[in-house]
Amino acid sequence: MRLKYRAGPARRYGLGKHQALDVFIGLFYAATAKQHPLALILIAKGRITCPKNTDKQIKDSIEKLCKPFDDQYWLDRDTDGEFPEDFCRALADDGWLGICMPEDVGGSGLGISEAAVMVQTIAESGAANGGVSSVAIPLFGVNPIAVFGTEEQKQRMLPPVMRRDDIPCFGVTEPNTGLDTTRLKTEAILQGDHYVVHGQKVWTSTAQVSNKIMLIARTKPESETKRPIDGLTLFYTDLDRSTCEIRRIEKMGRKCVDSNQLFIDGLKIPVEDRIGEEGKGFRYLLHGLNPERVLIASGLVGLGRAALKRAVTYAGEREVFGRPIGQNQSVQHPLAESWIELEAANLMVFRAAAAYDNGEDAGAYANAAKYFAAEATFKACQQAVMTHGGMGYAKEYHVERYLRECMIHRLAPISPQLILCFIAEKVLGLAKSY
């Protein structure tokens, strides 16, 4: 793992690049009366805290932060559909939304490995997919700005996202192109110092509460480009409700984090809100896909573990035929299998995260981790419902919510079929099939 100077939440624990810096930060925190025990330990040891400890500290802190947002909180949000803004705000107030943002804009500059620990802990707390996806776009959706934006754009766009003054949504998927994203139809026409956009997006999550959108649109017709992806341009701009109609989609699960149809009719985007060069937007998006897959997979492992924990508790407590149901091998074995599969998925998640953080090509590992975590978590959630018998169908046991929520990432942002196509082509060298 890279060793970097770390700000934000990590700084609180004095993690740093050099021993001296660690000591300095430790002293600073001790001196500013925070007197955090970790800071004092750091001064005493005068050394870099090892990555394992970093992960543990992130996990402990996030667990603590998630405690007030318990199962009942998420069940209530699943019932009333209210956006979990108080949860997002708690994360933002403690600096967590900047965990993998660059340090020069006030982020922590940590890697995807650490962000993966964070989202996994959120999901495992029982917040499940609702909790993770309420902050997913601020965490990794704005990544193209950090990587491809100008200095002015980074300073203007990223700090408000970290503070949660701005709430971005992500407009890529369109109703008529599906997974064939290079064929996107939404059009942005340059008129003087701004673009004018017409088109449609679908499934745009969090648009009900967002004031910003990361939008990809065609600036050159497909017929005029060598390859379809060459005519696509990326923007980060105001989600202007006078030109964008937003219609909520009623869906199977994750009711509190809305997904929407977006009808764009004359949205004006100033040229200074274009990210990078015209026509390169799809390539910029591709860059962010691997971290997205890793974080989704990590959240899935957390969700699977939450389901497994509930199943094991119930199996130990519920007595039928004069003994706990968990004493029967037919109840035990599927749960044991799920544990093995979730741990294997977890290894894949952190293998992929390490590849990305080390600057290696993480595509195969990131996709494989997302595939395997989604399947393992689906199996764990399904088995958790079955273990509860009839009570698995009752909302108060939460496992039916977990099962509904885990389905989202079996389907999205990429389907298992398309991952298999990708692995077959890119890893095994077979002919492209899609």
Ligand SMILES: Cc1cc2nc3c(=O)[nH]c(=O)nc-3n(C[C@H](O)[C@H](O)[C@H](O)COP(=O)(O)OP(=O)(O)OC[C@H]3O[C@@H](n4cnc5c(N)ncnc54)[C@H](O)[C@@H]3O)c2cc1C
């Ligand atoms: C809850 C939720 C939230 C979402 N949030 C967002 C968001 O915030 N922003 C955003 O832009 N998008 C979002 N999405 C969209 C999501 O990324 C897409 O649903 C996903 O990419 C799949 O596209 P599609 O639904 O059009 O499937 P389609 O492309 O229509 O595919 C349908 C099925 O056909 C299969 N298929 C298609 N072509 C092939 C082939 N060549 N070989 C084998 N199988 C194939 C697929 O595997 C899939 O099973 C969200 C989706 C959901 C469900």
